[in-house]
Amino acid sequence: MGNPFATGTELAILGMLRDEPAGMYGLELVRESGGRLARGTVYVLLGRLEEKGYVRSKVQRNAEHPGLPRPRYALTAQGQRVLEAAQLMGLPVARA
């Protein structure tokens, strides 16, 4: 595991995921971020968060839809604790 701390953008992602217990698609995160996240970087950030264990992804196959099934990202218990810690430290974790 690399740097265990989460950057401001990563905390913003965690904050958005906290509000969606069912998880979100990458593009939904980009839309919800209001321009803070870009299509080109969202998966790098999500990959990093996944590597740290704060986020987990799940791919659900849809037989009715051709093409590759999209991964859905959800917050892990560890990610939840990181958010709580960030809140205690007074860091901004609200939606971007």
Place this chain on the structure above:
Amino acid sequence: MTRDTPGSSSHQPNDAEPGQQIERLLVELRESEKQGWVHFVGRREFVTRIAAFDADKSTRLILDAKSVRFQRVVPHNQRQPKAGARATRIRRPPGTHLARGAAFLLTKEAYRRYVYPVIADLQHEYIEAVVAGEELRARWIAVRGWLQVIPGWLVAFAGGLVGWVVKKMLSS
């Protein structure tokens, strides 16, 4: 628009003869044509503009174990298709080959985390646009997807090359 896959018909139990399966498939295709012009074949392909089989015999249906394919047959003496005949296309979502190439070149984790989601999003957006009948938007999504992926690959390749050269220089 129906989303029943004609490909699924080809996967039905083998109790029906191949001819019966094809007949059933044609009924489904005609039905879907009435409702829309996009029909899903399988996970990797979908058909647009299903041909009018009765009016124009120039389209041949090929059914194999995995999918349903159409092949346009134009006789030598008839270069141009008949007036009113509609072109049939089996279309793969963009990025299908790119995904295979990336899966081959990259490590499993790098592919799963960084490349796969981008291509999956690209295909999802593209198919949604095609289903909505927004052909131009679909094309733009495909182009944008390539523009999104290729510069990153070029930068990664250039970075790798520079790293390799520096390593060689330091070791010599």
